[in-house]
Amino acid sequence: MELNDSFPNDSGTPNTSEACPRFDWPNLRKGIEFCEREKLRYIPVIWGAKRPAFAWKTFQNRPPNFSELAEWFHEGKPTNVGIICGGVSNGLVALCFNAPNGAMKFFGQELWHKLLASTFIVKTPRGVHVYLRSNTPMPSQFVAKGGNQTWLEIRADGNYIAAPPSLHPSGVFYENIGVEYAKRFKQAEDRGLKCVLLYCGDHDPDGLRISEFIRKSLEDLEDIVWSEGTEGYNPDNLEIERFGLNYNFIETNKLPWIDDLIIGSKKDLASPSHPNYHLPYVQEYIKTFGIRKCEANALVIRPKEARELVTQAIKNYLGPDAIWRFLEKEQDIRQQFATLRRTTGIDEAIGKALELL
Numbered sequence: 001m002e003l004n005d006s007f008p009n010d011s012g013t014p015n016t017s018e019a020c021p022r023f024d025w026p027n028l029r030k031g032i033e034f035c036e037r038e039k040l041r042y043i044p045v046i047w048g049a050k051r052p053a054f055a056w057k058t059f060q061n062r063p064p065n066f067s068e069l070a071e072w073f074h075e076g077k078p079t080n081v082g083i084i085c086g087g088v089s090n091g092l093v094a095l096c097f098n099a100p101n102g103a104m105k106f107f108g109q110e111l112w113h114k115l116l117a118s119t120f121i122v123k124t125p126r127g128v129h130v131y132l133r134s135n136t137p138m139p140s141q142f143v144a145k146g147g148n149q150t151w152l153e154i155r156a157d158g159n160y161i162a163a164p165p166s167l168h169p170s171g172v173f174y175e176n177i178g179v180e181y182a183k184r185f186k187q188a189e190d191r192g193l194k195c196v197l198l199y200c201g202d203h204d205p206d207g208l209r210i211s212e213f214i215r216k217s218l219e220d221l222e223d224i225v226w227s228e229g230t231e232g233y234n235p236d237n238l239e240i241e242r243f244g245l246n247y248n249f250i251e252t253n254k255l256p257w258i259d260d261l262i263i264g265s266k267k268d269l270a271s272p273s274h275p276n277y278h279l280p281y282v283q284e285y286i287k288t289f290g291i292r293k294c295e296a297n298a299l300v301i302r303p304k305e306a307r308e309l310v311t312q313a314i315k316n317y318l319g320p321d322a323i324w325r326f327l328e329k330e331q332d333i334r335q336q337f338a339t340l341r342r343t344t345g346i347d348e349a350i351g352k353a354l355e356l357l
Contacts, residue, residue: 021173023047023078027165030224031081032073035163038120040089043160044072045080048167052082056160060088080166086157091134094161096153097127099145106152108297116217121177122163125170128177129161182221186233195237198313200244204261204293205269205276205285211240243313245294253305255298261291 035042041063044053053072064072073079085092097103103121104112115121115130122129138156145151155161164174185195197214201207218235245255261269261282268274269282270291276282299306315322340346 021167021171023167024165025075027224028073028079028081031163031165035081035083038090040092041084042163043082043084045082045160045162045166047078047080048171049080049169050082050162050166052160053079056082056084057158060084060086060158063088081163082160082166083163084160085140085155086159087137092156093132093134093138094153094155095130095132096124096155096161097130098150098153099127099148102145102151103128103130116177123175123177125168125172129174176221176224182218182233182235185218185235185238189237194239196239196241196317198310199240199242200296200310200313201242202293202295203245203247203250203289204263204295205282206263207245207293207296208242208285209281211242214240241313244309245296245298247289249305249309250294250298253302255294255302257292257294259292261286261293 032042034040041059043056043059043064045051046053073081083089083092083094085094095103095106097106103115107115120131122131134156138154140156140159141154142150143152143154162168162174164176166174168174181197185197188195199210199214201210215235215238218233218238222232222234224232249255250257263269269276270286271277299309319325
């Protein structure tokens with residue numbers, strides 16, 4: 001099925017309300033630089049909408065020239081950016097999930113977290129867009145689930161997607177999903193706090209390297225500018241610890257091993273035909289642990305031990321008395337709030353207002 005230029009169940013009408021967010025040229029320029037760096041062919045889309053600015057399909061056959069790009073994108077001209085999918089963009093296939101948590105349910109929690117750390121994923125008002133590469137042409141199509149006929153849109157050759165930092169008709173920006181937790185880390189560090197990211201995942205060659213993927217994903221956000229003008233996040237001071245699953249924990253708690261190294265892409269890391277088979281990290285894993293893996297969902301058969309594993313990882317940073325310290329702080333805040341209500345007379349004012357209802 002060929003998708004048309006509109007996006008089902010979404011208005012393509014520009015947001016013309018007074019509350020429409022302000023166009024940010026430096027942010028758009030960074031989005032364009034991302035497209036250039038990743039060899040993605042891009043076109044202008046109407047600001048605050050998802051309709052292309054003109055008949056765009058000619059650019060499936062040729063790249064725009066410099067003068068065209070300069071006319072489309074420049075300071076002072078509010079413009080969204082769209083990326084043409086398929087072969088012209090180095091095999092880009094966009095999985096557009098139009099349901100909350102649709103992507104996580106589709107991939108499974110473990111693979112979803114790996115994708116967050118290694119793949120460009122965009123948050124949209126209805127779900128996410130997952131950017132993937134395919135060496136072979138793929139048909140664009142819809143995948144229905146339940147009553148949602150557009151639960152998943154696969155956009156490939158013959159289609160385009162609106163990309164960050166475009167403005168959706170609802171008034172919400174498209175944003176790299178990694179931006180959210182990077183922003184939280186930045187805000188915390190700006191307040192003088194130490195940030196730690198704890199991760200528990202599969203015991204397999206890629207799973208043991210997940211910390212590297214996460215850090216690289218955050219480093220890619222260092223030079224971004226968020227829609228409200230906040231500059232990006234440098235993760236140099238972030239501590240990332242993968243606390244499970246580890247071999248000793250698996251053996252001690254008799255978690256089940258799976259006798260293969262087939263990863264989320266359904267490709268076998270233990271096969272000499274896999275491009276990573278001869279890499280040191282794969283060979284060292286096979287030499288140490290054999291051709292087997294243990295998936296994190298194995299923890300469901302040991303709920304008590306799993307809870308203790310996570311609790312201990314947290315206490316290693318917060319200290320064994322963390323719960324009591326937080327309870328004392330909460331009580332202190334409650335007392336301060338009670339004093340504020342008493343001294344300002346706010347309780348009496350609220351009572352009188354309620355009587356008028």
